[in-house]
Amino acid sequence: MDLSQINPLLLLASLMVAATPILLAAIGEAVVEKAGVLNLGVEGMMITGAVVGFAIGVNTGSPAMGFVAAAVAGAALSMLFGVLVLYLMSNQVATGLGLTLFGLGLSSLIGKPYEGMKAPSMAKWDIPLLSDIPVLGPILFRHDPMVYVSLIIVTATWYVLTRTRAGLILRGVGENHDAAHALGYKVVRVRLMAIAFGGACAGLGGAYVSLVRVPQWVEGMTAGAGWIALAIVVFASWRPWRVLLGAYLFGGITVLQLNLQAAGAAIPVEILAMSPYVVTILVLVVISLRGQHGAPGSLGRIFHATH
Amino acid sequence: MIHLEKRPQPSRFWAGFTPILAVIATMIAGGIMFWMLGKDPLEAIRTIFWDPLFHETFGPYSRPQLLVKAAPLILIAIGLSLGFRAGIWNIGAEGQYIMGAICGAGVGLAFYPSDSILIFPAMVLAGAIGGWAWAMIPGLLKVKFGTNEILVSLMLVYVAENLLASVSQGLLQNPEGMGFPGSRNFRDFPAAYNTEIIGGTGMHWGVAAAFIAVIFAYVLLTRHMLGFQVRLTGQAPRAARFAGVNPTRLILFCLGTSGALAGLAGLFEVSGPAGQVTIDFNSGYGFTAIIVAFLGRLHPIGILLAGLLMALTYIGGELAQLMLGLPGAAIQMFQGMLMFFLLAMDVLSHYRIRFNKNATA
Numbered sequence: 001m002d003l004s005q006i007n008p009l010l011l012l013a014s015l016m017v018a019a020t021p022i023l024l025a026a027i028g029e030a031v032v033e034k035a036g037v038l039n040l041g042v043e044g045m046m047i048t049g050a051v052v053g054f055a056i057g058v059n060t061g062s063p064a065m066g067f068v069a070a071a072v073a074g075a076a077l078s079m080l081f082g083v084l085v086l087y088l089m090s091n092q093v094a095t096g097l098g099l100t101l102f103g104l105g106l107s108s109l110i111g112k113p114y115e116g117m118k119a120p121s122m123a124k125w126d127i128p129l130l131s132d133i134p135v136l137g138p139i140l141f142r143h144d145p146m147v148y149v150s151l152i153i154v155t156a157t158w159y160v161l162t163r164t165r166a167g168l169i170l171r172g173v174g175e176n177h178d179a180a181h182a183l184g185y186k187v188v189r190v191r192l193m194a195i196a197f198g199g200a201c202a203g204l205g206g207a208y209v210s211l212v213r214v215p216q217w218v219e220g221m222t223a224g225a226g227w228i229a230l231a232i233v234v235f236a237s238w239r240p241w242r243v244l245l246g247a248y249l250f251g252g253i254t255v256l257q258l259n260l261q262a263a264g265a266a267i268p269v270e271i272l273a274m275s276p277y278v279v280t281i282l283v284l285v286v287i288s289l290r291g292q293h294g295a296p297g298s299l300g301r302i303f304h305a306t307h
Numbered sequence: 308m309i310h311l312e313k314r315p316q317p318s319r320f321w322a323g324f325t326p327i328l329a330v331i332a333t334m335i336a337g338g339i340m341f342w343m344l345g346k347d348p349l350e351a352i353r354t355i356f357w358d359p360l361f362h363e364t365f366g367p368y369s370r371p372q373l374l375v376k377a378a379p380l381i382l383i384a385i386g387l388s389l390g391f392r393a394g395i396w397n398i399g400a401e402g403q404y405i406m407g408a409i410c411g412a413g414v415g416l417a418f419y420p421s422d423s424i425l426i427f428p429a430m431v432l433a434g435a436i437g438g439w440a441w442a443m444i445p446g447l448l449k450v451k452f453g454t455n456e457i458l459v460s461l462m463l464v465y466v467a468e469n470l471l472a473s474v475s476q477g478l479l480q481n482p483e484g485m486g487f488p489g490s491r492n493f494r495d496f497p498a499a500y501n502t503e504i505i506g507g508t509g510m511h512w513g514v515a516a517a518f519i520a521v522i523f524a525y526v527l528l529t530r531h532m533l534g535f536q537v538r539l540t541g542q543a544p545r546a547a548r549f550a551g552v553n554p555t556r557l558i559l560f561c562l563g564t565s566g567a568l569a570g571l572a573g574l575f576e577v578s579g580p581a582g583q584v585t586i587d588f589n590s591g592y593g594f595t596a597i598i599v600a601f602l603g604r605l606h607p608i609g610i611l612l613a614g615l616l617m618a619l620t621y622i623g624g625e626l627a628q629l630m631l632g633l634p635g636a637a638i639q640m641f642q643g644m645l646m647f648f649l650l651a652m653d654v655l656s657h658y659r660i661r662f663n664k665n666a667t668a
Contacts, residue, residue, distance in 0.1 A: 040457070080647065089311070089658065090650040093396055093457070097597055098650060102643030108636035224465050231458045270473035277462040281448075288454040304313060 011255055016143060017213060018258075019251025020150050021046070021205040021222075025229035026236070026243045027154050028201025034161060034238055035194035036174035036298035040096025041081050043226025044103020045199050046206035049074040051107040053207025054217045055114055063122040063211050067146065067204055074203020075196045077103060082195040086188045089302050100226070108219045119215035122146075146208055151244075153201065158240035170194060174296035177303045187303050202226065224277065231280045235287050237294035246283075253279050311658040321656035326602055326609070329648040330616070336648070337641045346631050354630055355623030355638075369622045371509025375580050376621045379404070379572035381517040381614035383596035385524045386565030388605040392528075393540040395561045399445065399460030400569040401593025402467035403438040407570020408577035409467075409474055410437025412584045415499035416479055416490060426498045430574060431512075438570015439563050441467065446562035450555045456562065464593070475584050490584035493577075501579030513575025517614075520568060524607040533560065569593060598646045617642065 025042050032039050049070035057066025081099045084090045122144045161167040173180045173190045181187050209225065210217050228250060236242035257272040265272065334356075338348030359369040383400045390397050397403075411434030418426050445459040474480075479490040493500045504510050528534035540547040540557060548554075572592065581588040599617050603609030624638030 084647065084651055088651050088654040090653055094391075094601060095647075095650050097398060098643060098646035101594060101598065101646060102640065105636055105639030105641075105643045109634055109640055112634055112636065224462070227458060227461050231462070234455065234458070268473060270469040274466045274469040277465040281454075281459050281462050284454050284458055285448055285452055288448075288452045291453075304311070 011259060013143075015248060015251045015255045016147050017251075018254045019247045020147050021208045021213065022225055022229050022232060022250055023244060023247035024150050024153065024205035024208065025202045025226055026232040026247055027150075027157050027240060028198035028205075029229055030233045030236065030238055030240060030243050031157060031161070031170070031201075032194050032198035033233055033299055034174045034296055035170050035191045036177055036296050036301065036303075037085065037191050037195060038092045038096065038300040039078065039081055039099070039195060039198055040093060040230065041078070041099025041103065041226075042198075042202050042229050043222060043224065044100035044106075045074040045077050045202035046103075046209070046222045046226040046229075047107040047220070048077050048103045048110075049203025049206030050210040050222060051111040051114070051206075051217060053203070054117075054119060054210040055110060057120050057207075057211050058114060058117055061120050063120050066120075066211050067207050070203040070207030071200040072203070074199040074201070074206065076199070077106075078195045078199025078202070079192075081199075082192045085195075086191055086303070089304055092300050092302075104220065111217045111219060114217045115219070117216060119211045121215075122212055144212055146204070146212060150204075150208075154240050154244050161240065171296070174298055177298045177301070181303070181305055187305070191303075202229075205229070228276070228280055231284055235283055238296065239294065250276065250280070310661055311654065312661050314657060314659055318656045322604060325652040325656055326604060326613070326649060329602070329645060329652050332648045332652070333641065333645040336644055340637065340640070340644075341633065344633065344637065346633055351627055351631060351633060354627045355620060355641075358630075359619060359622040359626055365626060369626065371507060372622050373615060373618050374509040374514045375511070375618075377614040377618035378511070378514040378517040379576050379592045380596050380599045380617055381610055382513065382520055382572040382575075383565070383569045383593055384599040384603065384610045384614060385517075385520045385607060386568035387596060388600045388603070388607075388610060389524065389527075389537055390561035390565050391541075391600055392605050393537045393557055393561055394544065395558055396457045397442060397445070397460050397562050397565045398457055398597060399442070399462075399464045399593070400565065400596055401589060401591065402460070402464035403441045403566040403569035404573035404576075404593045405464075405467040405471050405589050406441040406573070407434040407438035407567075408573035408584065408588065409471060409479070410434055410570070411574030412490060412493075412577050413474075413479060415493070415496070415578065418499075419491060419496055422498045424498065427501070427512075427578075430499060430578060431571065434570045434574025435567040436570070438573065439567040441570070442562045442566020443559070446559050446566075449562075450558050456558075460562075468589075471584070471589070472586050475586050479584050481583075488586060492583045493579070494582050499578060501575050511575065511579045513572065513579060516571055516575065518611075521607045521611050524610075528607065537561065569596075595642060598642055601646060602649055 025046055029039060029042055052073035053066040053070030056069035057063050077099065081095055084095045085092050161171065169185050170190055173185060173187050177187045206222055209222055214221060232243060232246040232250060235246045254276050257275045260267065261269055261272050334352055338352055341351040342348045358365055359373070360366060383404065387397060387400060411430040414433040415426055415430040441463060442460070444463060445456040448454040448459055449456045475490060476488045481489060481491045501511050501513060504512065504515060528538065536547065536552045536557060539550060540552055577584055577588055595617060599610060599613045603613035620638055620642060624635065627633040628635050
């Protein structure tokens with residue numbers, strides 16, 4: 001094995017790229033869960049976003065259009081979940097699982113004609129001046145626009161959740177939906193909007209995998225990223241900045257194991273390939289040792305207004 | 308203005324009737340989907356649901372396949388339904404299925420080319436233990452540390468898939484296979500082959516195990532204390548605690564049983580219909596079984612019927628692929644739709660729809 005092949009600068013730069021899909025999906029899911037809804041369909045919305053983003057990206061030749069379409073597709077799919085859970089009061093765990101199974105089928109149906117095609121390339125944004133800073137420049141400031149968009153979304157989410165009235169209402173709905181309802185807040189409407197936001201973010205995350213990270217369409221290509229995003233929300237105790245930390249830590253592990261594979265490490269490929277999932281389990285164990293701090297009070301509970 | 312009124316008790320009529328309604332709704336929605344794909348909807352529905360059973364030329368071939376495909380689905384779904392009833396969500400059955408297959412096949416292959424009659428029973432035991440042990444990981448983590456079993460069991464699916472890739476190109480690879488990935492074929496190893504009990508019916512040992520599991524689950528749920536505790540925990544967790552239900556025991560029992568049954572399903576599949584350990588011998592039964600469990604209303608008899616129906620969509624789907632050029636993924640989507648319609652219509656069994664004129668309520 002030749003560890004000197006691994007360039008730490010490239011490693012750190014690709015960490016941000018590897019983490020972005022999970023970051024997008026996780027920040028969306030954090031908002032959904034803050035509103036008191038557990039959507040286990042993240043994987044299904046991501047893979048649908050991936051295929052729709054790719055298809056539109058290829059057909060229009062514009063990755064930007066692909067991302068917009070992916071966000072719309074993710075949000076549309078999440079509305080299916082929202083209607084079932086909020087209006088027909090179905091079990092959230094079962095419905096989320098159903099959404100994932102449905103999304104996987106839908107995506108492979110849409111994606112068949114696009115297998116083996118190449119995604120339109122996305123120009124990188126070399127931020128002037130900043131990208132010329134030695135060391136930090138290549139790591140932080142020479143990425144595609146979506147990396148920055150994801151960071152803006154995290155910042156905006158943090159700001160809205162903790163600094164605005166809308167965020168307070170959303171958190172109130174998530175902590176105690178009966179009290180929020182008694183105060184006159186529209187529980188169902190708030191939750192529906194949160195679910196749509198979560199779906200759009202998951203769609204963007206999926207499209208990032210198919211348009212930038214890989215970049216082509218392969219069936220089942222999100223490979224559990226949506227589930228890892230769910231784990232990161234727990235890891236982050238439902239706080240936006242910790243979601244960022246969790247996603248980047250996770251991106252780091254993914255990139256490191258890929259680099260070790262490429263460098264021909266003495267560890268079997270399969271062991272390296274399973275490491276992100278094993279690490280996720282270990283992290284979940286460590287988090288649960290600490291106790292479940294910060295879980296919204298009404299998470300996963302059915303809201304049924306009698307008055 | 309329409310509003311929903313919670314029923315004091317779930318309606319028994321609707322509980323039985325919604326799955327049928329959901330199947331009909333899925334056929335209609337599926338027909339529209341097939342039409343959009345440019346196929347004749349009626350012909351597609353007939354090819355999927357009718358031809359595999361009653362077509363003159365295909366029927367004799369596909370009827371035995373019905374049991375072959377239904378057996379793993381029923382076995383896994385029976386196990387999952389116990390946990391789902393009690394609010395314990397094992398969604399990693401696919402991983403336990405793979406581990407059962409690896410362990411069971413490993414035991415069998417270790418004794419190649421012996422012809423002892425003990426080999427197959429030993430493989431069955433090893434398969435069950437493999438699945439059980441894999442499910443014990445989320446189980447123990449949940450009871451010791453309170454770790455979320457949904458995420459852990461699912462992560463372990465990906466770990467198991469990587470292990471499968473590893474052993475089929477290494478430990479269990481056929482030494483006479485000229486370097487091709489995959490183990491020896493169990494068809495050439497009679498003592499370890501999961502043969503048909505009655506020739507030509509598709510009735511292999513796994514099918515027998517599935518029927519036994521259905522009966523056991525039925526007796527457990529209706530006649531045994533543990534089954535009562537499972538149902539009580541699902542319906543009224545607080546009451547269950549006051550009644551002295553031991554949650555630790557219940558979690559380990561539900562996860563362990565579902566793991567063992569999934570492991571058995573994997574072993575029967577790999578030593579019979581699949582024939583060998585390959586990278587992709589698993590075909591997603593562990594996930595489809597989740598739909599089967601819900602379609603069967605988490606009830607053993609319901610699961611038996613749901614498993615047969617789902618097996619029919621698999622076989623019919625293959626037939627439709629062959630005859631009409633329908634994409635294989637369309638069937639996967641069809642199954643997903645079924646789950647959605649089922650969950651959507653569940654509202655009818657828990658709530659009453661009221662049309663009231665005074666909007667002041």
